[in-house]
Amino acid sequence: MDGTMLAAVLGDFGAELRLERVPRPEPGPGKILIRLEASGVCHTDVHIWQGSVRPPQPPSPFILGHEGVGEVVALGDGVSDWRIGDRAGAAWIHDTCGACAECRSGHESFCQHHRAHGLNVPGTFA
DSSP states (O other): OOSEEEEEEOOSTTSOOEEEEEEOOOOOTTOEEEEEEEEOOOHHHHHHHHTSSOOSSOOSSOBOOSOEEEEEEEEOTTOOSOOTTOEEEEOSEEEOOSOSHHHHTTOGGGOTTOEEBTTTBOOSOO
């Protein structure tokens, strides 16, 4: 592999997505990299594409999607519960703050500081 991947990139709200080669990410500590095989299109993706939902700071590249599934192809430092070749999915929440009351009580899905695939970080249309 040449260090890039194919992605459907949002260049402008409401515009057609552009198929582009973008840098392939490297998994950081505690993270995995998934080679995506399929991604759903959620109504949230449509709202983001239309511009009615906008992130405060769009990711670059701006890749929508948060319903992806594929195969683990790389492991970040410290990952011990995943193996190369495992099946994995990417959901809406990318990560949470880990410090707020919701996170500390085990309700990370309600974290007001979470980052989401396809909104705050590149998503699964790749």
